Amino acid sequence: MEIHDRQQLASQLASGSLAHVVVQGLDLSDVDLSHVEVAGAVLLGCRLRDSVAVELLARGALLFPALPQLPYNPYRPRLYHAAELMSGYRRGEHESYARTLDQRIYQHYVASRRKRPPAVLDTLAQRLHDHAIDDALADFLGRGEARKVIAIMGGHAMRRGEAAYADVARIARAVARRDAHYLMTSGGGPGAMEATHLGAWLAGAPDNALDEALALLAPAPDLAHTGWLDAAFEVRERWPDCAADSLGIPTWFYGHEPPNVFATHIAKYFSNSLREDGLLGIATHGVIYAPGSAGTIQEVFMDAAQNHYGTFELVSPMIFYGVKYWTETKPVYPLLENLARGKQYADLLFISDDVDEIVARLVEHPPVPYSGQAPRPIGS
Known part of the structure; x- marks a missing residue:
């Protein structure tokens, strides 16, 4: 089972268990997990207090940490929309395209490709992102x-x-x-x-x-x-x-x-x-x-x-x-x-x-x- 939003999370927490559940990209810093079964849970890029992260690892959860200084979320749980990628563009100001999310991600990608050898963290983040897009695409195509x-x-x-x-x-x-x-x-x-x-x-x-x-x-x-x-x-x-x-x-x-x-x-x-x-x-x-x-x-x-x-x-x-x-x-x-x-x-x-x-x-x-x-x- 995969959880992509707070509503799904609340519903699952009511059962008292996140065992073998994948939670993707959520802020859990204000969520009390102390009485929730977490053995086998997988948390992808979720925000957690440090003490909670240590406790969850000890109780059998698997944590994939958020990666710093990226213009994109490598664990994103859904597909993009044009409004998101074009955010920052202003009509009538052609040069503002350079400030869009789409172009900021592109420029980061170009810079990472110029490094020889490529930085492991950059290539890892890109592959995690593409895996997340694969997963979001499967969800979209399988809906209804x-x-x-x-x-x-x-x-x-x-x-x-x-x-x-x-x-x-x-x-x-x-x-x-x-x-x-x-x-x-x-x-x-x-x-x-x-x-x-x-x-x-x-x-x-x-x-x-x-x-x-x-x-x-x-x-x-x-x-x-x-x-x-x-x-x-x-x-x-x-x-x-x-x-x-x-x-x-x-x-x-x-x-x-x-x-x-x-x-x-x-x-x-x-x-x-x-x-x-x-x-x-x-x-x-x-x-x-x-x-x-x-x-x-x-x-x-x-x-x-x-x-x-x-x-x-x-x-x-x-x-x-x-x-x-x-x-x-x-x-x-x-x-x-x-x-x-x-x-x-x-x-x-x-x-x-x-x-x-x-x-x-x-x-x-x-x-x-x-x-x-x-x-x-x-x-x-």
Whole structure:
């Protein structure tokens, strides 16, 4: 059992036992634990009086101490939200972005990477943080009825105002409207990723809201424009209460790019490899590939390997938006067709320029159980 807030804690304390319970990131300095069973309890980054900490250790609890002088909580019990990461930003003051929590964490991360060798405490804190995000993400995805996670992957260079940006937003909006259990997700950055969350953000708005939002965003087409963040906040304020849940999974590895503010939940990692593998792993109801470069193409073949070998015991749709791009400009699709020949996922490949065709293909082709022999450990 995990406890993340004071209400949960009070309920558990009423039972008289924290035995084998994990308590994450709470201030316990005013909590009387003297008559509570604590053998096997795990306290992650909880604030305790020194004398109480000594007593709890003697009674069989396991304590992970808070780590000093960090701009982030390595034991955080929940995902991020845009308002938290962007705290410190002031509209109309582009330079204030440097004071946001997101950028303060990024600058700390950059400084830690420059050390040779890296400081053990820094790398330990980053890994503890990413483990906490993994745990919070599992809690989020496991809440209520099962979510049907769909990812849209694509380049950060896709500009607001481009037809492809609008189409990606329309795809995401249409999918989010089809079924409340669909959860749109992306790498959480700008470009095609932002378009994904814009579409989900406007899922509950009138049909004309998306065109109006696109018009508001277009004058600040990319990160180089000082109004990029302000335009996004203007859209959020114009349509504040119509968003379908969506999940952005960005990384401070590419922390010079701010997380887009249309994702309702943000699982931000330090490790890019954990983030990429995890994003593709949870997107069991399919991945849509918008035009992108090396990073997107790498993700195509990571996803293909998961389908090819039944890594998650499911085979999921791989859908490509942009026929000319994926067959001529970056001819990945013909290679993938060849790779998939004779495999289950050959039937789940699809390519189109049409928004409605892509949405229909996705919702009409749910994942199927992997029928091959999944890799087994030697000797099993």
